[in-house]
Amino acid sequence: MTSLNVENLHVSLGGREIVQGVSFAASGGEFIGLIGPNGSGKTTLLRALLGLIPSTGGISLNNVDLRTMAAKHRALNMSYVAQERDATWPLSVETVVSLGRTPHIAPMQQLKAVDRDAVETAMREADVADMRERPITELSGGERSRVLIARALAQASSVMLADEPTSALDPAHQIRVTEIFSGLAANGRLVLMTCHDLSLAARFCTRLLLLNNGRLEADGSARQVLTAENLQRVYGVQAFFGEDEDKLVVVPRSAIG
Numbered sequence: 191m192t193s194l195n196v197e198n199l200h201v202s203l204g205g206r207e208i209v210q211g212v213s214f215a216a217s218g219g220e221f222i223g224l225i226g227p228n229g230s231g232k233t234t235l236l237r238a239l240l241g242l243i244p245s246t247g248g249i250s251l252n253n254v255d256l257r258t259m260a261a262k263h264r265a266l267n268m269s270y271v272a273q274e275r276d277a278t279w280p281l282s283v284e285t286v287v288s289l290g291r292t293p294h295i296a297p298m299q300q301l302k303a304v305d306r307d308a309v310e311t312a313m314r315e316a317d318v319a320d321m322r323e324r325p326i327t328e329l330s331g332g333e334r335s336r337v338l339i340a341r342a343l344a345q346a347s348s349v350m351l352a353d354e355p356t357s358a359l360d361p362a363h364q365i366r367v368t369e370i371f372s373g374l375a376a377n378g379r380l381v382l383m384t385c386h387d388l389s390l391a392a393r394f395c396t397r398l399l400l401l402n403n404g405r406l407e408a409d410g411s412a413r414q415v416l417t418a419e420n421l422q423r424v425y426g427v428q429a430f431f432g433e434d435e436d437k438l439v440v441v442p443r444s445a446i447g
């Protein structure tokens with residue numbers, strides 16, 4: 191089973207320590223919501239896990255140090271939906287999603303049937319199959335997000351890291367995407383998603399990690415992490431707490447101070 195171990199991770203950027211001694215262990219089957227206020231270090235943590243920025247401390251996947259893993263091997267193991275959805279080139283939706291298969295094919299080789307199937311499935315799941323011929327540069331922000339999610343799904347890696355994948359999506363697509371991520375976890379993948387929608391995270395994620403000023407302040411179930419005390423201290427909000435089908439509903443309703 192996939193296992194990710196992060197031990198005493200530190201990241202400094204621009205002379206400031208952004209991630210300060212974060213440790214956690216995660217396994218395939220978990221859908222983890224990485225939450226915390228703006229600037230708390232969520233994106234930085236994901237980027238460090240991907241080896242996109244320097245860090246110190248331990249990061250291992252299946253007991254292999256991720257920093258020593260070849261880029262292609264890492265890409266086979268980890269997909270990433272970045273927070274930036276900018277598109278420079280007017281590539282078709284289908285071409286962009288097909289790029290998710292790059293780690294699976296040898297240089298200069300064409301997609302095989304298995305790759306084309308993965309691309310079709312990913313486009314269908316992210317609801318972008320109907321726009322397959324359209325240039326990504328002409329899509330709305332939410333449509334572009336779904337294409338980039340489809341690209342990550344097509345990669346079919348054991349770990350999915352997604353940075354606010356639902357932030358530009360309408361309610362139906364937010365639910366659809368989080369259900370897809372839940373399905374990935376149910377099938378043994380590890381999903382780590384940043385999210386500002388606390389109710390969405392509470393409903394779908396199996397575990398929440400709460401970051402504050404680069405430190406892991408809480409790690410556990412939605413009910414353990416999304417307490418009135420944590421929301422006040424970390425987010426500076428008072429919230430309404432409710433229930434829907436046994437799931438916690440959290441609606442921030444006033445900012446304190």
Ligand SMILES: Nc1ncnc2c1ncn2[C@@H]1O[C@H](COP(=O)(O)OP(=O)(O)OP(=O)(O)O)[C@@H](O)[C@H]1O
Pocket residue numbers: 203204208226227228229230231232233234235
């Ligand atoms: N390249 C950089 N150089 C200097 N500081 C940076 C750099 N990238 C990010 N930071 C700083 O690191 C801190 C954490 O940023 P990060 O993007 O990880 O936060 P976040 O929790 O993902 O926030 P948000 O919820 O707004 O997306 C911020 O204060 C940010 O200004």
